[in-house]
Amino acid sequence: MGRKLLIHNDKVPNIHTLEVYRQNGGYASVEKALKTMTPEAVVEEVKKSGLRGRGGAGFPTGMKWSFLAKPPGVERYLVCNADESEPGTFKDRYLMEKIPHALIEGMITSSYALGAKTSYIYIRGEYFYVARILETAIEEAYAAGLLGKNILGTDFSHDCYVQVGAGAYICGEETALLESLEGKRGNPRIKPPFPAIAGLYGCPTVVNNVETIAAVCPIINMGGDEYAKIGIGRSTGTKLISASGHINKPGTYEIELGIPVEEFIYSDEYCGGIINGRKLKAVVAGGSSVPVLPAELILKTDKGEPRLMTYESLSEGGFISGTMLGSGGFIVYDETTSIVKNLYTFARFYHHESCGQCSPCREGTGWMEKILHRIIEGHGKPSDIDLLWDIQRKIEGNTICPLGDAAAWPVASAIRHFRKEFEAYINHPEKIKDAMPII
Amino acid sequence: MSKEIKFNEETLALCHKMMKRYPEGKHKSAIIPILHIAQAEFGGWLSPEVMDYVASILKIQSIEVYEVASFYSMFNLQPVGKCVLDICRTSSCWVRGAEDVVKHLEKKLGIKAGETTKDGMFTIKMVECLGSCGTAPMLQCGASYHENLTLDKVDKLIEDYRTAGKQRSYTDLDYKNTL
Numbered sequence: 366m367g368r369k370l371l372i373h374n375d376k377v378p379n380i381h382t383l384e385v386y387r388q389n390g391g392y393a394s395v396e397k398a399l400k401t402m403t404p405e406a407v408v409e410e411v412k413k414s415g416l417r418g419r420g421g422a423g424f425p426t427g428m429k430w431s432f433l434a435k436p437p438g439v440e441r442y443l444v445c446n447a448d449e450s451e452p453g454t455f456k457d458r459y460l461m462e463k464i465p466h467a468l469i470e471g472m473i474t475s476s477y478a479l480g481a482k483t484s485y486i487y488i489r490g491e492y493f494y495v496a497r498i499l500e501t502a503i504e505e506a507y508a509a510g511l512l513g514k515n516i517l518g519t520d521f522s523h524d525c526y527v528q529v530g531a532g533a534y535i536c537g538e539e540t541a542l543l544e545s546l547e548g549k550r551g552n553p554r555i556k557p558p559f560p561a562i563a564g565l566y567g568c569p570t571v572v573n574n575v576e577t578i579a580a581v582c583p584i585i586n587m588g589g590d591e592y593a594k595i596g597i598g599r600s601t602g603t604k605l606i607s608a609s610g611h612i613n614k615p616g617t618y619e620i621e622l623g624i625p626v627e628e629f630i631y632s633d634e635y636c637g638g639i640i641n642g643r644k645l646k647a648v649v650a651g652g653s654s655v656p657v658l659p660a661e662l663i664l665k666t667d668k669g670e671p672r673l674m675t676y677e678s679l680s681e682g683g684f685i686s687g688t689m690l691g692s693g694g695f696i697v698y699d700e701t702t703s704i705v706k707n708l709y710t711f712a713r714f715y716h717h718e719s720c721g722q723c724s725p726c727r728e729g730t731g732w733m734e735k736i737l738h739r740i741i742e743g744h745g746k747p748s749d750i751d752l753l754w755d756i757q758r759k760i761e762g763n764t765i766c767p768l769g770d771a772a773a774w775p776v777a778s779a780i781r782h783f784r785k786e787f788e789a790y791i792n793h794p795e796k797i798k799d800a801m802p803i804i
Numbered sequence: 805m806s807k808e809i810k811f812n813e814e815t816l817a818l819c820h821k822m823m824k825r826y827p828e829g830k831h832k833s834a835i836i837p838i839l840h841i842a843q844a845e846f847g848g849w850l851s852p853e854v855m856d857y858v859a860s861i862l863k864i865q866s867i868e869v870y871e872v873a874s875f876y877s878m879f880n881l882q883p884v885g886k887c888v889l890d891i892c893r894t895s896s897c898w899v900r901g902a903e904d905v906v907k908h909l910e911k912k913l914g915i916k917a918g919e920t921t922k923d924g925m926f927t928i929k930m931v932e933c934l935g936s937c938g939t940a941p942m943l944q945c946g947a948s949y950h951e952n953l954t955l956d957k958v959d960k961l962i963e964d965y966r967t968a969g970k971q972r973s974y975t976d977l978d979y980k981n982t983l
């Protein structure tokens with residue numbers, strides 16, 4: 366069994382209450398940080414831990430924190446990204462629903478490190494019932510003197526609020542999130558300036574994922590060096606992986622970074638193998654935005670080494686033969702899956718979610734959806750594959766925010782690894798038309 | 805709409821409380837939470853009159869409210885049924901049978917996805933991933949997630965909503981205990 370630091374207590378009855386959470390060691394990091402450490406020392410521990418952002422990009426958290434501008438007399442903010450809308454991803458929901466205080470504790474300790482008097486948890490509107498769980502936890506924390514004025518009798522005061530969104534994947538992009546939090550449409554901002562300089566209400570702001578913020582608690586408790594001993598190389602610590610698709614045991618798992626992908630898919634501790642004993646066909650390892658890999662490349666790199674669950678190993682081979690750890694949204698497809706139709710669900714998703722500010726993304730996602738639709742309807746032309754390839758290339762790198770890239774990569778990787786399947790749809794539509802119908 | 809477009813005092817007080825969560829002059833930040841409340845209070849959708857009313861509470865231009873309301877998929881700008889069935893159609897749900905759920909519901913309710921039943925009880929709305937991929941297929945109604953759906957479960961759900969929904973709208977969010 367691997368070590369667990371975030372959801373090790375998830376089965377303890379009533380762990381969502383402050384009382385039980387504290388009985389199980391909860392809020393130790395707040396006690397330790399506020400009473401025995403300077404804010405700078407907290408940042409230092411996070412740097413030493415090697416923690417990387419768990420929202421998808423994997424940027425080192427300690428470094429991000431040290432970029433935060435600190436002009437005198439100007440408010441600073443911590444904003445938690447609980448938008449979690451990347452298809453295949455539901456780990457933050459699990460953490461917040463089961464152990465809401467793990468996030469609140471992290472918000473307090475992190476805000477102390479950053480000198481933020483106010484923080485917001487921006488949660489997708491559909492997670493309304495989870496917002497309710499967080500609100501209750503926050504009320505408990507206020508009543509216990511863990512939030513509000515002079516926390517635990519120290520000089521540090523802090524307010525934390527939950528803000529609900531209203532259905533928009535793009536609001537997970539950090540500057541779109543800030544726009545939405547300011548009461549506007551979720552249109553990503555042009556960067557620079559980065560949020561660390563001008564974020565919420567024009568003030569210096571750190572935006573971090575739920576899991577990133579929760580991981581700060583064990584880091585402070587055990588020390589950054591100890592945390593960094595878990596994992597391999599620059600992939601330190603534990604990671605929540607939400608597994609779905611054709612597996613026997615879908616769910617949220619906490620892994621030590623570095624276990625083999627094969628173990629994750631087939632061992633009973635995790636996914637428990639493919640349903641009905643079928644064969645593995647493909648995996649999307651880090652949420653819909655990362656390249657899809659066929660079975661042979663997800664289990665082994667093109668050098669023939671076992672692929673590991675780390676940032677580095679999953680991206681080994683670049684986009685020619687590798688993928689990304691991303692958000693940890695691990696979707697498994699068995700041999701019956703139509704890659705082309707599955708890709709259509711993604712293309713439709715990105716077209717639906719494009720905010721429409723940049724023409725390559727707005728128009729390109731629409732075209733990709735349309736072309737894929739005609740292919741799965743049996744009206745594809747042989748030139749459509751190259752056309753799709755061309756469109757995704759014109760989007761990638763030419764947009765304000767990374768949603769454009771996120772829309773391009775699934776298309777590029779599906780064509781790269783499963784070109785024959787596209788050709789079959791186009792050349793013999795009568796043979797596959799009724800397989801796996803689609804809405 | 806027969807009901808006058810005005811929150812009661814308690815709800816209005818809640819709106820003003822929420823507007824205080826943000827720094828001086830930044831109360832426009834409360835627009836999304838207040839639109840959720842307005843949608844729940846005034847029949848499950850946001851008419852232009854309702855949006856004008858929200859603008860008056862926030863002391864902003866109506867156009868600013870229209871801009872926001874039209875951006876987010878949870879806000880309905882057309883009338884909807886008492887129970888809006890949000891069915892996820894994205895990859896993980898699709899591979900685990902979302903298609904069957906939709907077809908079953910379309911047949912059972914006699915409407916197509918995107919439509920509302922004649923009696924005004926049900927709307928089928930196709931949505932993208934709701935963070936329930938590990939318990940696919942799924943649908944959401946109001947604040948409730950219904951997961952690991954089977955066709956039997958769907959039948960039972962519709963019966964329950966038919967009975968209970970006569971008294972209560974399931975597009976409601978229980979916001980009074982939350983926001």
Ligand SMILES: Cc1cc2nc3c(=O)[nH]c(=O)nc-3n(C[C@H](O)[C@H](O)[C@H](O)COP(=O)(O)O)c2cc1C
Nearest residue numbers: 418419420446448449450537538539573574577767
């Ligand atoms: C289209 C898009 C959607 C995103 N969605 C999320 C999300 O739902 N949750 C999240 O934490 N990060 C999301 N991100 C990444 C954020 O922009 C940002 O990098 C992240 O919140 C930083 O936190 P971290 O450093 O702790 O990972 C998204 C990015 C893009 C481009």
Ligand code: SF4
Nearest residue numbers: 720722723726764766
């Ligand atoms: S890339 Fe797409 S989602 Fe991002 S800003 Fe441009 S149009 Fe909007």
Ligand code: FES
Nearest residue numbers: 892897934936937
């Ligand atoms: S794909 Fe349906 S909830 Fe995620």
